[in-house]
Amino acid sequence: xxxxxxxxxxxxxxxxxxxxxxxxxxxxxxxxxxxxxxxxxxxxxxxxxxxxxxxxxxxxxxxxxxxxxxxxxxxxxxxxxxxxxxxxxxxxxxxxxxxxxxxxxxxxxxxxxxxxxxxxxxxxxxxxxxxxxxxxxxxxxxxxxxxxxxxxxxxxxxxxxxxxxxxxxxxxxxxxxxxxxxxxxxxxxxxxxxxxxxxxxxxxxxxxxxxxxxxxxxxxxxxxxxxxxxxxxxxxxxxxxxxxxxxxxxxxxxxxxxxxxxxxxxxxxxxxxxx
Amino acid sequence: xxxxxxxxxxxxxxxxxxxxxxxxxxxxxxxxxxxxxxxxxxxxxxxxxxxxxxxxxxxxxxxxxxxxxxxxxxxxxxxxxxxxxxxxxxxxxxxxxxxxxxxxxxxxxxxxxxxxxxxxxxxxxxxxxxxxxxxxxxxxx
Numbered sequence: 001x002x003x004x005x006x007x008x009x010x011x012x013x014x015x016x017x018x019x020x021x022x023x024x025x026x027x028x029x030x031x032x033x034x035x036x037x038x039x040x041x042x043x044x045x046x047x048x049x050x051x052x053x054x055x056x057x058x059x060x061x062x063x064x065x066x067x068x069x070x071x072x073x074x075x076x077x078x079x080x081x082x083x084x085x086x087x088x089x090x091x092x093x094x095x096x097x098x099x100x101x102x103x104x105x106x107x108x109x110x111x112x113x114x115x116x117x118x119x120x121x122x123x124x125x126x127x128x129x130x131x132x133x134x135x136x137x138x139x140x141x142x143x144x145x146x147x148x149x150x151x152x153x154x155x156x157x158x159x160x161x162x163x164x165x166x167x168x169x170x171x172x173x174x175x176x177x178x179x180x181x182x183x184x185x186x187x188x189x190x191x192x193x194x195x196x197x198x199x200x201x202x203x204x205x206x207x208x209x210x211x212x213x214x215x216x217x218x219x220x221x222x223x224x225x226x227x228x229x230x231x232x233x234x235x236x237x238x239x240x241x242x243x244x245x246x247x248x249x250x251x252x253x254x255x256x257x258x259x260x261x262x263x264x265x266x267x268x269x270x271x272x273x274x275x
Numbered sequence: 276x277x278x279x280x281x282x283x284x285x286x287x288x289x290x291x292x293x294x295x296x297x298x299x300x301x302x303x304x305x306x307x308x309x310x311x312x313x314x315x316x317x318x319x320x321x322x323x324x325x326x327x328x329x330x331x332x333x334x335x336x337x338x339x340x341x342x343x344x345x346x347x348x349x350x351x352x353x354x355x356x357x358x359x360x361x362x363x364x365x366x367x368x369x370x371x372x373x374x375x376x377x378x379x380x381x382x383x384x385x386x387x388x389x390x391x392x393x394x395x396x397x398x399x400x401x402x403x404x405x406x407x408x409x410x411x412x413x414x415x416x
Binding site for chain 1: 284287288290291292294295296299336349350351352353355357359362363365366369371372373375376379380383384386387388390391394395397398401402
């Protein structure tokens with residue numbers, strides 16, 4: 001395709017968008033989309049998310065998005081976590097049988113200059129503090145377990161670039177240890193989903209999976225505050241465990257992508273040859 | 276036509292342009308997924324597709340709240356001292372939180388799927404030395 005034709009196509013798309021928008025704005029479609037009554041649905045969430053006057057109809061979290069994610073539509077998020085977990089397991093399965101060589105390397109010589117290494121050592125603590133703040137305040141301010149975990153995974157990415165992969169692996173951040181942390185995090189998410197059921201069984205009361213605060217037919221629930229600090233029942237625990245699971249999962253992916261291409265190709269050739 | 280109504284019309288026009296360009300963006304992304312032969316370009320187009328769809332969902336949340344008089348607030352209650360009036364006022368001015376929660380879920384799943392696709396493409400490139408689907412389709416065994 002020549003340059004002039006491309007420019008003509010781009011200009012015609014822009015004109016099409018502008019004219020069609022003008023027609024739609026002037027009422028060419030004839031009715032409003034979406035219908036105005038759709039505002040009634042978010043009103044329920046917005047009011048019921050933090051409603052301390054009746055303990056049966058609320059999440060007790062001022063952050064409405066987190067209370068939807070982990071309480072109102074909690075099962076969605078549970079299966080989303082499962083999909084994320086399975087995708088990482090599938091990625092590991094694609095890379096099965098490929099290991100980075102454990103040859104002796106001089107760790108001090110690898111990576112970037114001492115200045116960069118020192119600055120990175122200082123900033124890593126700050127990044128982890130921000131990640132913990134995002135995740136553990138997820139029920140109070142925008143943020144949550146996934147965002148906090150993604151921020152914490154930046155640490156492993158920075159360390160991979162600055163210190164090298166071998167430095168991480170000699171200091172305990174290997175694929176298998178991260179897999180253990182990830183599985184424990186997912187186990188924690190699963191346990192938190194069932195904890196009110198367990199409390200209900202111990203007390204002989206009805207309870208639901210993914211229940212947080214008491215309901216009318218299931219009068220048990222998680223405490224709203226611990227020592228005067230608002231934790232919104234299960235939301236704090238979900239965010240904590242999800243942070244560990246996501247951070248460890250991303251670290252696994254970065255470690256797998258950081259294996260030198262030469263070593264991967266050598267091992268793949270052996271595998272194809274049937275050795 | 277008074278000044279105020281003209282203002283609202285221009286706002287709505289800009290809003291509609293935004294939505295229509297998103298539809299065009301969806302079309303371009305679909306073209307990339309369907310027509311480009313390179314797997315990497317397909318993945319890039321797929322991320323553009325999912326990002327556009329997510330932005331579209333967020334925009335739908337703001338759709339019934341473009342009133343110039345009341346500013347849109349994020350869906351976070353900042354004052355925890357209990358007062359029914361304050362909570363109702365907050366609910367009346369906050370943006371729709373449901374699309375944001377759904378988009379959060381969609382971003383995570385999209386990321387997971389993209390990661391898996393990247394690994395598959397990488398492995399295909401390592402084994403066959405190409406990311407061109409026309410060449411990969413002709414491989415046997």
